Amino acid sequence: MARDGYKKLSGRSAFSVQQAYLGEEHLVVVDGVYQERVKRIRYADIEAILICPTRSGAVLSLLTGLGTLLLTIVALANLHNSSFMAWLIVAVISGMIFVWGMYQQGSAVFGVQTAVQTVILPGLGTKRKAAKALVQLTQRVEAVQGQLSAEALQAAHQIWRLADVAARERVKSTAGAVGPAGPPPIRQSGSTAVEASVGGQP
Amino acid sequence: MARPEKFSLRALRSVRYMPLPELPWAQNYGAEHVGEGHDVLLFPAVLRTGGSSQVESVVEAGQSSCFFHPNLAASQICDLSGRLICELCQTEWEGRIVSLEALQSAGGQSGRGVPAQTRIRWDNIALSLAVLPLLLWFITIVTAPVALLIVIWRGRKGSCSEVQRSGWRYWVAGGLALLQITAWVTIIVLGLGG
Numbered sequence: 192m193a194r195d196g197y198k199k200l201s202g203r204s205a206f207s208v209q210q211a212y213l214g215e216e217h218l219v220v221v222d223g224v225y226q227e228r229v230k231r232i233r234y235a236d237i238e239a240i241l242i243c244p245t246r247s248g249a250v251l252s253l254l255t256g257l258g259t260l261l262l263t264i265v266a267l268a269n270l271h272n273s274s275f276m277a278w279l280i281v282a283v284i285s286g287m288i289f290v291w292g293m294y295q296q297g298s299a300v301f302g303v304q305t306a307v308q309t310v311i312l313p314g315l316g317t318k319r320k321a322a323k324a325l326v327q328l329t330q331r332v333e334a335v336q337g338q339l340s341a342e343a344l345q346a347a348h349q350i351w352r353l354a355d356v357a358a359r360e361r362v363k364s365t366a367g368a369v370g371p372a373g374p375p376p377i378r379q380s381g382s383t384a385v386e387a388s389v390g391g392q393p
Numbered sequence: 394m395a396r397p398e399k400f401s402l403r404a405l406r407s408v409r410y411m412p413l414p415e416l417p418w419a420q421n422y423g424a425e426h427v428g429e430g431h432d433v434l435l436f437p438a439v440l441r442t443g444g445s446s447q448v449e450s451v452v453e454a455g456q457s458s459c460f461f462h463p464n465l466a467a468s469q470i471c472d473l474s475g476r477l478i479c480e481l482c483q484t485e486w487e488g489r490i491v492s493l494e495a496l497q498s499a500g501g502q503s504g505r506g507v508p509a510q511t512r513i514r515w516d517n518i519a520l521s522l523a524v525l526p527l528l529l530w531f532i533t534i535v536t537a538p539v540a541l542l543i544v545i546w547r548g549r550k551g552s553c554s555e556v557q558r559s560g561w562r563y564w565v566a567g568g569l570a571l572l573q574i575t576a577w578v579t580i581i582v583l584g585l586g587g
Binding site: 195197210212219221223224225226227228229230235236237238239240241242243244245300301302304305306309311325329332333336337338339340341343344345347348351 | 400402403404405406413415416417429430431432433434435436437438439440441510511512513514517518521553554555556558
């Protein structure tokens with residue numbers, strides 16, 4: 192149960208003890224079992240949320256689905272044997288894992304990008320959890336920053352394109368100023384400054 | 394690691410970068426840049442230019458330099474320490490511009506400064522001492538009293554976590570530790586009596 196002012200965004204996963212909470216002004220990422228390390232990301236600093244679907248969920252679902260089918264066939268083949276219940280239990284467990292995987296809609300990686308880092312939240316490793324967290328986190332971030340309009344983004348893209356063109360033009364004009372013969376040759380040894388730097392002397 | 398472009402997105406499963414999409418919400422974007430499609434949602438902070446550090450070397454005589462980086466120009470005065478600091482050293486804290494060094498020093502003073510970034514989870518330690526040694530039951534004669542001591546010593550202060558409220562771990566650890574101690578006492582008494 193979270194303290195007042197914090198709402199849980201993601202919990203622990205199979206391979207990570209990291210958890211994330213929505214605070215009033217920060218996204219709080221908590222890691223560690225015996226020593227809790229806390230990282231705070233201000234909503235005002237969050238630049239983007241990224242979700243990358245992965246194939247591991249689909250592979251697991253395929254394997255568990257096939258496993259359920261095979262185990263069910265084996266269980267039915269042993270219907271009159273004492274091992275029937277054991278096979279059936281294993282088939283049911285496999286089936287539950289398969290159904291759970293389908294319910295979670297596959298696996299994904301969820302990340303939050305700021306100007307200095309990209310923080311991945313392992314507890315949001317399924318598409319269903321990631322979609323739910325996206326809505327919750329977006330509400331908090333947009334409450335602080337507002338929404339980014341398509342017009343503002345496209346205007347920024349236009350400015351960057353013009354800046355790129357201008358930079359290329361500058362490079363071309365600078366290269367042209369060197370002359371058809373190319374840049375002047377590097378001074379050969381015999382120059383004090385060149386010898387000092389090559390020799391590594393202070 | 395600095396981004397190769399000022400406005401770009403880092404892939405989640407590699408160290409490659411992709412340019413910003415044309416729309417604030419883009420699905421399955423970036424496969425041609427980083428090899429995997431991403432669903433991307435952008436916020437206004439991605440277009441912000443003021444936050445990036447623009448460091449300049451000290452080039453003019455008489456220009457103030459940073460206290461921690463003598464070859465960089467100072468751009469602010471730390472509100473905590475009063476030192477001249479550059480763009481790399483400064484950060485915003487509670488609406489004030491402060492240096493990272495002063496912020497860390499302030500965090501060492503009791504009752505002031507930033508909240509601690511790390512905390513010892515005594516509740517998890519007590520619970521682990523009460524549960525894990527059951528695999529090698531004979532060491533519980535040592536670990537059970539230690540777990541109980543931790544519960545008595547730290548349990549009154551409540552949860553150790555900044556975000557978790559409940560102290561149920563202390564209750565479980567204390568209960569298990571008491572059971573183990575009772576079992577050992579019983580074994581010892583019966584052994585002595587026998």
